[in-house]
Amino acid sequence: MPSNHWIITNRRVRRRKVDDGFVERVDRDDTHAYPVFRVARYHPARPSDSLGEDDDVVQRVSFVKDDFITDYSGIREDGDPEQYKGTRQAFLQIYQQMIDSPRGQGDVLFFIHGYQTGWLDAVRHLQKLHNLYVSNDESTIGQIVLFSWPS
Numbered sequence: 001m002p003s004n005h006w007i008i009t010n011r012r013v014r015r016r017k018v019d020d021g022f023v024e025r026v027d028r029d030d031t032h033a034y035p036v037f038r039v040a041r042y043h044p045a046r047p048s049d050s051l052g053e054d055d056d057v058v059q060r061v062s063f064v065k066d067d068f069i070t071d072y073s074g075i076r077e078d079g080d081p082e083q084y085k086g087t088r089q090a091f092l093q094i095y096q097q098m099i100d101s102p103r104g105q106g107d108v109l110f111f112i113h114g115y116q117t118g119w120l121d122a123v124r125h126l127q128k129l130h131n132l133y134v135s136n137d138e139s140t141i142g143q144i145v146l147f148s149w150p151s
Contacts, residue, residue, distance in 0.1 A: 004097060005042040005126060005134075006090045009148040011119060013038050013063060024063040026119045031150045039064045039090045042123065042146070044130040057123050064089055090145075097143055107140040109133060112147045122148040 012030040015022045040063040045056075066086030075084065081093040098106040111129060113122045126146045133141040 005144040007040040007146045010034050028119045039086050101142045108143045109141045110145050115151045
């Protein structure tokens with residue numbers, strides 16, 4: 001089962017025009033916390049790959065569209081997570097992967113980084129945790145959720 005990790009952040013996310021579309025990226029220079037939480041998928045590199053350049057790190061994060069709902073009723077356990085937005089999509093995907101994982105391999109690691117940790121360092125830490133826990137056949141962890149905050 002492919003690894004699917006999640007990032008929840010209250011950092012500023014900006015849309016940037018790229019070619020003939022848009023991409024959303026965290027504003028690494030903004031140090032303010034915002035009252036809106038955004039959800040992103042993290043697509044990990046293979047443990048043998050290194051994340052050298054900042055662009056390598058940034059391109060592995062893709063923000064999920066969100067309608068900023070407060071009502072979670074109506075979510076079907078067997079539904080397609082892609083039909084939902086934001087946290088509904090993330091939480092359903094996490095739940096389904098936990099249920100579908102082989103016994104003893106469905107745990108989720110929640111990681112909240114420490115004070116004065118920049119965006120890129122937080123995402124690099126996520127990759128290290130993936131290599132240490134998810135890529136390790138002996139580990140019970142199958143997913144990681146990173147909470148990143150401007151500190």
